[in-house]
């Protein structure tokens with residue numbers, strides 16, 4: 001039997017099946033605590049639906065959408081210390097990172113310096129763009145600046161990726177020191193603040209984490225993570241029109257004669273939803289969120305410490321890697337209790353992202369689940385994984 005029904009299903013039946021599927025998959029309020037996604041702000045969801053079918057790829061017919069996009073990017077840029085940035089809303093951090101490295105390459109920077117803690121989308125971009133990747137060792141889950149200096153003396157100018165809020169450990173690369181190396185070696189800097197962009201500048205107001213550093217040319221900062229906008233919404237923030245220029249492509253059949261970005265059709269929904277999140281949260285809203293999430297992160301760390309567990313490192317943004325040798329088994333024992341986490345990646349351990357849906361009550365429940373899972377593991381024979 002084919003998959004396509006001969007006669008279309010009625011909508012009630014379609015919806016019944018969608019809801020059935022939804023009820024079977026992990027959900028943010030039921031144990032999905034490993035991910036950087038969360039329940040979007042209701043106003044952003046509504047804004048998305050209002051504009052969903054408008055194609056933002058046509059920047060002439062929908063010039064007002066493009067204006068709103070630039071306004072959104074400027075607002076995000078302000079958080080990262082840029083007063084006159086340009087850029088675009090992308091499908092996510094991966095697209096923004098690929099586009100950023102593409103820009104660097106087009107401006108003549110073909111070598112990419114990154115660390116083992118950098119998100120996988122960077123090696124992916126290096127591969128796709130056929131750039132030269134130089135992996136610099138990390139120290140304490142941050143790029144080792146002395147090693148970076150040594151590497152760039154050998155390999156020469158290029159683009160270095162500095163992360164504000166690493167995926168597995170919640171650390172921040174030493175950007176001010178990277179800036180000094182950039183000056184010495186002729187590097188430009190791309191900041192991957194996909195996760196940390198909406199929190200780190202508020203948590204560390206005395207640090208220069210963004211465009212205050214002269215060599216920073218671009219940054220990734222995702223509304224669909226801590227911006228609280230619905231998926232898909234990443235952000236590429238670029239210092240100047242001139243640096244952004246290689247992302248403007250000829251499109252002869254379009255009224256503008258050009259289009260921007262790596263994709264073609266893209267929903268204006270992502271743009272207005274990002275705008276709606278940012279405007280409704282405001283500077284103060286994100287500041288409060290940042291401090292609240294960091295407070296919960298410390299509570300979570302204290303709770304797991306009482307169980308004899310330790311974070312691999314003290315995080316700077318709300319991501320915790322809990323070191324544990326038998327990590328795959330622990331993940332499985334937690335999954336049996338309805339909790340879905342990811343591995344830390346670089347070292348043995350499991351990762352929790354303290355997103356807004358992880359409330360103090362759910363931290364208590366999660367700690368209990370950890371306690372029970374550890375008991376399971378103590379009883380189970382040690383499996384080598």
Ligand code: 0PR
Pocket residue numbers: 034035036037091092093094095097119121163165166167192193194195222234
């Ligand atoms: N840069 C950093 C620092 C990231 O952590 C991520 C995503 C990206 C870039 C790429 O962003 P997109 O996923 O928007 O393209 N890190 C997430 C993570 O590993 C990706 C993710 C999200 C994985 C939800 C699983 C999941 O359920 O947590």
